[in-house]
Amino acid sequence: MLEVSGLIKKYGKQNAVNNISFSLQGGEVVGLLGPNGAGKSTTMKCIVGLLRKTAGEIQIAGHDHLSVAAKKYFSYIPETPHVYDLLTVKEHMQFIAQAYGIKDWKDKATELMEIYDLTDKADKLGRDLSKGMRQKVSICCALLPDPQVLFFDEPMIGLDPKAIKNxxxxxxxxxxxxxxxxxxxxxxxxxxxxxxxIMIMKDGNIIGNDTISNLKTAFSSAGDSSLEDLFLELTKDE
Known part of the structure; x- marks a missing residue:
């Protein structure tokens, strides 16, 4: 569903993403981990077209990632949720439905708003929502079109425990x-x-890309180490 080949993103002479390649299959949840400045958000923004890549090829469901055909396949939830100040929560859902040409959207919108405790906020304007509520609206809008591929950039930050569980x-x-x-x-x-x-990034490079158990076997002397221990070991400064 996603093919990234030789992706490079430069800022001036500095490589933020350094010639990385990876693919994602259908029915797969992949965690992208890395310390601050590792290139995670830059990689994701290049994939969804918010940043212009310096070099490389990106395809989503066989289409160039910048094409309208590709954009129909995915949703993106940014780290900082952006909502429209003068649209209500309900109008956000209607806007997304109209943008994606979804006809029978109201029942699903109602269900998503119930899951994220937004029902009583349905008529609240975007400008009056807390960061957590904006994040919930952002997730609901992303899920409404039933996309084949979803890109979540720090989706849990700002959410309450119930929303994280859901x-x-x-x-x-x-x-x-x-x-x-x-x-x-x-x-x-x-x-x-x-x-x-799990894919682990450091300094714009992918330094680990495998199942958690395989990564632990390959990089950890103690087989019972946690993913956190493994992450800290792989990303520590030399």
Missing amino acids: TKKIFKELKDQGKTILVSTHLIDSVETIADR
């Missing part, structure tokens, strides 16, 4: 439906229980 449950349901999910996060424990595979 988001993990939704991840599992999406995976069971054959959807592809890439989750970038600092919260290692939030991804350890849901990810089929």
Whole structure:
């Protein structure tokens, strides 16, 4: 569903992303981990077209990632949720439905708003929402079109415990439906229980890309070490 080949993103002479290649299959949840400045958000923004890549090829469901055909396949939830100040929560859902040409959207919108405790906020303007509420609206808008591929950049930050639990449950349901999910996060424990595979970035490079158990076998002398221990070991400064 996603093919990234030779992706490079430069700022001036500095490589933020350094010639990385990877692929994601249908029905796969992949956690993208790395310290601050590792290139996670830059990679994700290049994939969804918010940043112009310096070099490389990116395809989503066989289409160039910047094409309209590719954009129909995916949703993106940014680290900082952006909502429209003068649209209500309900109008955000209507806007997304109209943008994606979804006809029977109201029942699903109602269901998503119930899951994220937004029903009583349905008529609230975007400018009056807290950061956590904006994050919930952002997730609901991303899920409404039923995309095949989802890109989550730090989805759990700002969410309350109930919303985090529900988001993990939704991840599992999406995976069971054959959807592809890439989750970038600092919260290692939030991804350890849901990810089929982990990609670890450092200094713009992918330094680990495998199942958690295989990474532990390859890089850890102690077989019972946690993913957090493994992450800290792989990303420590030499």
